[in-house]
Amino acid sequence: MRGSHPGSFEAAHALRDGSFPKAGTSPIDPGERYDLIVVGGGISGLAAAYFYRAAAGPAARILILDNHDDFGGHAKRNEFDFGGKIQLINGGTLGIESPRRYSAVAAGLLAALGIDPVVFQARHADRGFYPSLGLGPGVFFDKDTFGEDRLVKGKTSSPGVLEQAPLSNTARRDILRLETGQIDYLPGLSSSEMKARLSRISYRDYLLDLVKVDPSVIPFYQSRTHGEWGVGIDAVSALDVWPFGFPGFQGLQLDPGSAPHMGYTPAGYADGGSYEFHFPDGNATIARLLVRSLIPQAAPAGTVEDIVTERIDYGSLDRPDHMIRIRLGSLAVSVTSGEPASPATVEVVYLGKERFYTTRAKHCVLACWNMMIPYLCPQLPERQKEALRYLVKVPLVYTNVAVSNWQPFLTLGVSRIHCPGSFHSSVRLNPVTDIGSYRAPRSPGALILVQMVRTPCRPGLSERDQHRAGRAELLATGFATFEESIRDQLGRMLGPGGFNPARDITAITVNRWPHGYAYEYNPLFDPDWRKAEAPHEVGRARFGAIAIANSDSAAAVYTDAAIDQAHRAVQELLAG
Numbered sequence: 259m260r261g262s263h264p265g266s267f268e269a270a271h272a273l274r275d276g277s278f279p280k281a282g283t284s285p286i287d288p289g290e291r292y293d294l295i296v297v298g299g300g301i302s303g304l305a306a307a308y309f310y311r312a313a314a315g316p317a318a319r320i321l322i323l324d325n326h327d328d329f330g331g332h333a334k335r336n337e338f339d340f341g342g343k344i345q346l347i348n349g350g351t352l353g354i355e356s357p358r359r360y361s362a363v364a365a366g367l368l369a370a371l372g373i374d375p376v377v378f379q380a381r382h383a384d385r386g387f388y389p390s391l392g393l394g395p396g397v398f399f400d401k402d403t404f405g406e407d408r409l410v411k412g413k414t415s416s417p418g419v420l421e422q423a424p425l426s427n428t429a430r431r432d433i434l435r436l437e438t439g440q441i442d443y444l445p446g447l448s449s450s451e452m453k454a455r456l457s458r459i460s461y462r463d464y465l466l467d468l469v470k471v472d473p474s475v476i477p478f479y480q481s482r483t484h485g486e487w488g489v490g491i492d493a494v495s496a497l498d499v500w501p502f503g504f505p506g507f508q509g510l511q512l513d514p515g516s517a518p519h520m521g522y523t524p525a526g527y528a529d530g531g532s533y534e535f536h537f538p539d540g541n542a543t544i545a546r547l548l549v550r551s552l553i554p555q556a557a558p559a560g561t562v563e564d565i566v567t568e569r570i571d572y573g574s575l576d577r578p579d580h581m582i583r584i585r586l587g588s589l590a591v592s593v594t595s596g597e598p599a600s601p602a603t604v605e606v607v608y609l610g611k612e613r614f615y616t617t618r619a620k621h622c623v624l625a626c627w628n629m630m631i632p633y634l635c636p637q638l639p640e641r642q643k644e645a646l647r648y649l650v651k652v653p654l655v656y657t658n659v660a661v662s663n664w665q666p667f668l669t670l671g672v673s674r675i676h677c678p679g680s681f682h683s684s685v686r687l688n689p690v691t692d693i694g695s696y697r698a699p700r701s702p703g704a705l706i707l708v709q710m711v712r713t714p715c716r717p718g719l720s721e722r723d724q725h726r727a728g729r730a731e732l733l734a735t736g737f738a739t740f741e742e743s744i745r746d747q748l749g750r751m752l753g754p755g756g757f758n759p760a761r762d763i764t765a766i767t768v769n770r771w772p773h774g775y776a777y778e779y780n781p782l783f784d785p786d787w788r789k790a791e792a793p794h795e796v797g798r799a800r801f802g803a804i805a806i807a808n809s810d811s812a813a814a815v816y817t818d819a820a821i822d823q824a825h826r827a828v829q830e831l832l833a834g
């Protein structure tokens with residue numbers, strides 16, 4: 259179990275529940291003093307340290323605290339050691355992508371770290387590899403949802419594919435109409451009137467009430483939105499899915515000129531959206547590059563290509579003789595600053611190795627999760643704490659499975675499979691990226707990593723309540739349940755291709771992200787906030803010597819948002 263691994267969250271839950279030993283009783287003060295303490299060692303926290311040092315100079319003393327046993331926050335990697343040969347895969351965030359163009363600040367940081375996503379995409383990513391072997395998308399229809407287990411190869415909009423699906427003739431007819439028809443389901447409305455209507459209706463209701471598909475069609479699409487939104491089509495607006503290529507809008511002639519929501523470009527990621535490239539371990543490489551920049555002793559100097567296979571010297575992260583220190587396994591429990599008018603210093607109490615410690619700094623950036631902040635800083639204004647609590651993060655699970663060979667995928671002709679009714683709703687072979695001395699496996703007889711994604715949620719509730727329910731489910735789900743479900747799903751899905759879970763699965767890592775994506779507002783459930791009054795804007799106000807970063811404070815789930823917010827927070831502090 260990685261992600262929120264055992265040992266990382268129990269004390270924080272006790273703090274929430276009020277069952278926490280009084281933090282102030284007798285924290286040890288080793289006398290450490292810093293210019294900046296950062297709470298949260300994700301990309302935002304690491305970037306905050308980077309920007310602070312850039313502005314304050316190399317003499318700035320900085321401490322970064324994180325409650326996990328590794329840095330990076332959601333940007334963590336999984337390493338699988340196959341007899342001395344390491345294969346990498348992302349444990350959490352993968353793509354250097356955003357539906358918006360990267361700001362000058364975020365793009366500038368990537369450039370300063372040596373990352374050129376456009377050049378790297380051309381040089382290191384082999385997206386054509388699986389298609390060159392005839393592998394493509396597929397759908398796994400499971401018995402519990404569709405009456406029989408069947409893997410169907412190909413896109414359902416392609417001729418001949420739907421015929422193989424275990425669906426009624428009515429469902430097939432309606433899916434074909436939905437996916438290929440050029441029908442205007444909102445006749446008489448202008449494009450902007452259509453958009454207003456589509457923003458207030460779920461995609462599910464759009465399909466049922468306006469497209470008028472048979473209800474048996476719904477299970478086929480229900481989990482299509484899981485990967486992006488963490489909930490099914492019952493809780494995502496039709497307008498939000500339109501830019502992402504969902505069917506049913508072809509005949510509406512919607513004006514692509516204006517973005518539907520939160521700055522998303524009308525063409526989804528395809529245009530205006532920034533980059534495609536990702537490292538073999540996802541954005542963990544960005545976190546590792548930041549750490550190497552902050553603490554040069556942590557990894558040998560070198561290029562971006564080198565860092566992918568470099569080992570981090572964890573022993574050098576927290577040394578008294580370094581200007582910047584990263585202290586893992588350390589949960590901040592109290593952060594106190596003077597009032598806004600008289601900031602003075604910040605005192606941070608944290609739980610380290612079974613002891614409380616106190617330390618002080620001139621400034622503090624809270625790059626941790628928004629909902630944690632009211633527990634750390636009860637002195638914040640009530641309105642600000644309420645706003646911080648509003649943003650309920652999205653729970654997700656990225657499960658990485660090592661299999662002894664991928665011949666069954668080759669036999670069945672699939673490299674990525676959507677599984678609308680299964681425990682994990684998507685499965686795919688690790689994409690092929692070669693960089694530095696790292697080489698992705700290319701022989702079907704070789705060990706490979708398979709990524710499966712699960713999004714726990716409860717259809718029918720509001721989006722935020724679905725996230726709460728999903729998180730509770732995750733907390734109560736042990737590894738044995740995951741393992742059983744993985745073996746069952748892969749066996750039933752790939753069995754016809756010769757896959758035998760008992761023989762072919764060699765390792766499983768479950769990355770739990772109960773506090774995953776930042777909450778982005780949902781037009782179905784959230785009001786239209788007035789400018790500067792949205793919860794993330796109210797919640798991120800500076801308080802004395804404390805400023806607030808993290809992608810939560812942008813209400814946006816992307817790397818660029820985490821970096822931009824770090825920059826803003828540091829600017830606020832240094833403005834005086």
Ligand SMILES: Cc1cc2nc3c(=O)[nH]c(=O)nc-3n(C[C@H](O)[C@H](O)[C@H](O)COP(=O)(O)OP(=O)(O)OC[C@H]3O[C@@H](n4cnc5c(N)ncnc54)[C@H](O)[C@@H]3O)c2cc1C
Pocket residue numbers: 297298299300301302303323324325326330331332333349350351352353354355356588589590591625626627630634654656771773774775776807808809810815816817818820
């Ligand atoms: C599964 C998953 C996939 C994603 N995929 C992508 C993607 O492909 N592309 C993309 O751009 N974005 C993706 N994201 C979004 C990702 O959240 C952001 O891009 C970014 O990495 C967030 O960084 P952050 O530093 O703001 O927050 P985090 O990475 O969440 O870091 C915050 C850190 O603060 C720590 N913390 C919290 N409270 C305390 C405390 N009291 N004391 C000490 N430490 C504390 C947390 O444990 C955590 O380690 C994904 C997210 C998830 C969960």
